[in-house]
Amino acid sequence: MTSNAFIAFQKNEETRCIVEAIVEDNPAAVVVDQPAMVKVDVPGRLVIKRATVEEKMGRDFDLQELQLHLITISGHLDESDDEFVLSWQR
Amino acid sequence: MDMKVAKKLGLKERYTMMTRDLAWDTTFQPMDKVFPQVGYEGIKIHDWDKWEDPFRLTMDAYWKYQAEKERKLYAILDAFNQNNGHLSVTDARYINVLKLFLGSTPPLELMAARGFSMVARQMVGAGPRVACMMQSVDEYRHFQTQIHSISNYNRFYNGLDEFAHQQSRMWYLSDGKSFFDDAITAGPFEFMVAIGFAFEYVLTNILFVPFISGAAYNGDMAAMTVGFSAQSDEARHMTLGLECIKFMLEQDPDNLPIVQRWIDKWTWRGTRKLASVGMMMDYMLPKRIMSFKEAWEIYFEQNGTALFTDLARYGIKVPKCFEQTIEEKEHITHQSWIGFYMKPDATPFHTWMPQPEELDWLSEKYPNTFDKYYRPVYEYWIEQEKAGNRFNNKTQPMNCQVCVSTIKFNEPGDPMEMCFRETEYKGEKFHFCSDHCKEIFEDEPEKYVQTFISSHAALQGKCEPEGTDVNAHDYRPGARMHAYWRMDKRASGDFNGSEDQKNFAKWRAQATRN
Numbered sequence: 226m227t228s229n230a231f232i233a234f235q236k237n238e239e240t241r242c243i244v245e246a247i248v249e250d251n252p253a254a255v256v257v258d259q260p261a262m263v264k265v266d267v268p269g270r271l272v273i274k275r276a277t278v279e280e281k282m283g284r285d286f287d288l289q290e291l292q293l294h295l296i297t298i299s300g301h302l303d304e305s306d307d308e309f310v311l312s313w314q315r
Numbered sequence: 316m317d318m319k320v321a322k323k324l325g326l327k328e329r330y331t332m333m334t335r336d337l338a339w340d341t342t343f344q345p346m347d348k349v350f351p352q353v354g355y356e357g358i359k360i361h362d363w364d365k366w367e368d369p370f371r372l373t374m375d376a377y378w379k380y381q382a383e384k385e386r387k388l389y390a391i392l393d394a395f396n397q398n399n400g401h402l403s404v405t406d407a408r409y410i411n412v413l414k415l416f417l418g419s420t421p422p423l424e425l426m427a428a429r430g431f432s433m434v435a436r437q438m439v440g441a442g443p444r445v446a447c448m449m450q451s452v453d454e455y456r457h458f459q460t461q462i463h464s465i466s467n468y469n470r471f472y473n474g475l476d477e478f479a480h481q482q483s484r485m486w487y488l489s490d491g492k493s494f495f496d497d498a499i500t501a502g503p504f505e506f507m508v509a510i511g512f513a514f515e516y517v518l519t520n521i522l523f524v525p526f527i528s529g530a531a532y533n534g535d536m537a538a539m540t541v542g543f544s545a546q547s548d549e550a551r552h553m554t555l556g557l558e559c560i561k562f563m564l565e566q567d568p569d570n571l572p573i574v575q576r577w578i579d580k581w582t583w584r585g586t587r588k589l590a591s592v593g594m595m596m597d598y599m600l601p602k603r604i605m606s607f608k609e610a611w612e613i614y615f616e617q618n619g620t621a622l623f624t625d626l627a628r629y630g631i632k633v634p635k636c637f638e639q640t641i642e643e644k645e646h647i648t649h650q651s652w653i654g655f656y657m658k659p660d661a662t663p664f665h666t667w668m669p670q671p672e673e674l675d676w677l678s679e680k681y682p683n684t685f686d687k688y689y690r691p692v693y694e695y696w697i698e699q700e701k702a703g704n705r706f707n708n709k710t711q712p713m714n715c716q717v718c719v720s721t722i723k724f725n726e727p728g729d730p731m732e733m734c735f736r737e738t739e740y741k742g743e744k745f746h747f748c749s750d751h752c753k754e755i756f757e758d759e760p761e762k763y764v765q766t767f768i769s770s771h772a773a774l775q776g777k778c779e780p781e782g783t784d785v786n787a788h789d790y791r792p793g794a795r796m797h798a799y800w801r802m803d804k805r806a807s808g809d810f811n812g813s814e815d816q817k818n819f820a821k822w823r824a825q826a827t828r829n
């Protein structure tokens with residue numbers, strides 16, 4: 226069985242765009258809505274692409290801004306200027 | 316005029332230049348004399364440069380984002396206070412969850428801050444040093460913001476003002492205190508497994524994710540924002556803990572048995588600490604988003620299994636206690652609430668019997684155990700309460716020598732029997748809540764014989780308010796525990812009839828009428 230990589234954010238205007246971007250870039254994503262927070266599960270590997278988030282937000286976005294909204298993550302992290310990847314596949 | 320335009324550095328290059336490239340090896344003194352602690356535990360490290368913070372967070376970016384978090388947090392706290400936010404929570408019982416949570420957590424955050432600043436000094440590589448330093452500052456921030464949050468409620472409700480005094484003295488605060496005392500007196504690598512792995516990866520996910528989401532669900536914007544602001548740092552903390560485990564296992568195969576023993580030990584200690592968090596979710600939140608059992612399945616069973624499956628490549632096995640925790644998830648929260656309800660005079664927060672629809676919710680969430688073992692206890696106590704005979708156990712609890720939780724959990728496989736273990740060391744008897752705690756003790760007896768257990772020490776006359784003459788002919792040990800605890804009488808007892816209950820009703824009425 227593939228383990229889920231996941232990420233959870235506080236619910237706000239910025240993370241609404243980030244979650245939209247995740248859903249677009251990870252077809253297997255499952256979004257779980259909870260009071261004040263939102264969690265996204267993806268089997269195996271979850272990627273957040275800077276370009277997609279920028280498109281959703283309509284402004285420049287630095288992936289390190291994710292720090293402001295993060296609640297929790299699961300999976301090994303690899304972060305570059307363009308991608309924030311959580312993965313159990315290595 | 317020719318001008319060279321410097322290319323903006325990428326994240327990876329910037330991280331390398333701002334951390335590793337700023338570090339140096341000592342020459343006046345050999346490195347192993349400057350960093351002796353990393354050798355004490357038997358962990359072998361060959362190349363510290365293999366350690367990298369996957370967030371690649373540099374100090375300048377750290378300050379920038381942390382400052383932004385603080386601005387957001389305090390703007391929300393101000394708004395909460397300006398709006399009398401404390402009156403918008405579901406009902407006044409909810410305040411008691413804050414007393415327990417905010418009364419026990421800040422001193423632990425402070426211990427985490429101390430521990431990580433020590434480890435930041437002890438680690439050799441620049442990667443872990445910087446990450447530990449950041450975590451130390453984070454934990455100090457959590458400590459401060461939680462105290463600011465306490466002060467907002469302390470203006471209105473009883474029982475919040477003596478948390479710092481009570482931390483080392485109160486029976487039910489001892490489990491958390493002992494967890495951190497144990498971790499901080501271990502070596503740097505064990506500390507990282509204890510806090511970075513067991514506390515951050517296993518515990519904070521449940522404490523700060525479903526529980527804080529539950530605070531939001533109960534209308535508590537202040538606890539929600541403090542909790543989530545803290546948790547935004549925890550993702551980084553979990554990553555650090557995980558990185559440390561991978562690093563040790565990749566550096567030398569001889570590290571495996573040591574790491575395995577720490578994982579076994581600290582997963583168990585984390586599990587024991589979680590019983591009271593689970594109880595807050597199942598019993599103290601008037602509105603509930605999920606049961607402790609459900610949270611445990613998502614954040615420990617599934618998420619933990621993902622991790623252990625991954626670590627299997629190094630030879631790591633699922634912690635020994637895993638099976639037992641799966642059995643216990645259907646019991647521990649009920650046993651904890653029963654334990655607290657039984658002692659209404661011994662906590663600076665109120666307890667109560669669940670309402671009928673709450674009993675039904677518990678039956679639905681715990682179909683295998685609730686109706687069979689716990690509902691009958693509550694129904695009996697509800698009847699007794701109606702007859703004016705609210706249960707009140709005035710004795711001192713007995714605590715486990717290792718985890719210092721009260722001995723109250725059941726024998727594995729037999730929910731009707733209390734689990735109790737003992738061992739002898741140098742002619743003295745020691746008591747435990749479980750096989751796991753007994754094993755931890757037997758591994759390092761010289762460490763755990765020193766455990767301070769106030770409820771035991773009290774019977775030896777060691778927990779008395781100043782000025783007590785323990786040699787007086789009418790002296791009774793433990794008779795003045797309330798003074799020793801600095802317990803506010805108004806804050807203890809059953810919720811029904813409490814001053815908090817009356818005040819909340821009165822203030823809320825004032826808020827909706829002229």
Ligand SMILES: [Fe+2]
Binds near residue numbers: 424427453454457545
């Ligand atoms: Fe913290």
Ligand SMILES: [Fe+2]
Binds near residue numbers: 519
């Ligand atoms: Fe933390």
Ligand SMILES: [Zn+2]
Binds near residue numbers: 748
């Ligand atoms: Zn124990």
